[in-house]
Amino acid sequence: MATLLRSTDAASPPVVAIAGASKTWRGGTRALEPVDLVVRAGEFMTLLGPSGCGKSTLLNLVAGLAPPTTGSLSWWGGGFDATGGAGRRLAFVFQAPTLMPWARVDANVRLPLDLAGVPRARAAAEVDAALALVGLRDFARHFPRELSGGMQMRASIARALVTAPDLLLMDEPFGALDEFTRQRLDGELAALWMKRDLTIVFVTHSIHEAVFLSTRVVVMGPRPGRLIGEVEIDEPHPRGDAFRLTTRFAAHAQRLSALVAQACGGTVPLNGSPDEEEP
């Protein structure tokens, strides 16, 4: 089995640098306390926390969907316009598949290319490649409603990958799926991340999903949303389903759940670090 530790090179320029960014809604509700955070090239960063901890808000700031109330963000050392440059694209996967119900799967996946004015002939090859990547090639001519929830989510991921983005933002993409489908898609996503040299910022409230996928987990706490701490998951990829059953997996999960409990004002009796648990 390959033991690969993806280099999350601290020396390379940050993909996204968040400097004191906060968000207050128009009504005066503080959604996010000022945050300092750097997304490094090649990392799989997960924002973990309970509902109302501002993780989706933070992701929306990174996506440029909303401006921060205070502070600033930079993408590849520049403004948000830097995300429009060739080969430096940013893609977003929503909680729901958000496919166009009137368009077939291939037309849905082609959408970002169409909007960018890529000629049909060239786009067709890229759509085919993206569909092959998520195993949906045989369903290109289906309508979204003819697919299962998991397949719709895969189509949504194919649409995000079709522009070959450098940064993929995912807002609880598998939250609505059953546990089995979710675990399978987690495995596929980790493989895609390795294969495509992606940088991923992933939002979830599942501790196990965070441990399985991430190179780094940033724990957030609620009311008001803020950063609590972060944990490096320095385990080699690919991790495989067997990793879920190891004591190291359990130890990481325990550390994270202690942090989450602390964020919510409670305490947990169990403590442990992966190094101590190792036989």
Added chain:
Amino acid sequence: MSRFERKAADRWRYAAPVIVAIAMLALWQALTVAYDVPVYLVPSPLVVATTLVTDWGLLVASLGVTVSIALYALAIAVALGVAISLVFVQSRWIETAFTPYVVLLQVTPIVAIAPLIIIWVKDMRVALVLCATVVAIFPIISNTTLGLRSVDPGLLALFRMSRASRWQELTRLRIPSALPHFFGGLRIASGLALIGAVVAEFVAGTGGAGAGLAYQILIAGIQLNVPRLFAALVLIAATGVGLFGASVLAARLALRRWHESERPGPD
């Protein structure tokens, strides 16, 4: 439910209304015969059917006039209504400023406006089409505007993130999203166009070569020619059902592949 049972249920869905119709007609025929009801009060179904045949030339010419008015009105209502909706969704400001006047046009009964339109517009056919258009346009405007605004917020965010132009957002997102709502409006408007045409003809009361079905009903009423009145009524009702059916069919052809409203139901 098994396939056989579903087929049987399907057959029953079509058979049930037909059985009711046959029973009602038989009862109607029996009662008029049994109580010897004079033909100028309630003609029997057979007498109505006979009149439909004997007066066919006269009635079908009038039917043509009424149907053409209704169809012109429906076409104009669709074209103009969709155009107005497209302008409305360009800015909330425009919509806020003009919606009260669209509502005003809708809530004022057509019989009250029709005399004015007939006085102002020289050509009677044009005046009648205009009246029917006024009646039919409201559901097109309100439904299409609602549809153009009812866009999946996730898809809208995706379009904005991809820097889609306003034109791309309109043609690739808003217009397809609006289709189910538009067809709902069309279904209502198709019936209203016919009602508008008939009401306007009543108000105008024009006879001669351009006489529509409403005029035939009016004259038949005055002459106590109740069988012909019934025959004209049957034709108007059939036309209304036809228009409704056509708009349902149009919606099915456009939406059946993807929209919930056209999905075969469980029963």
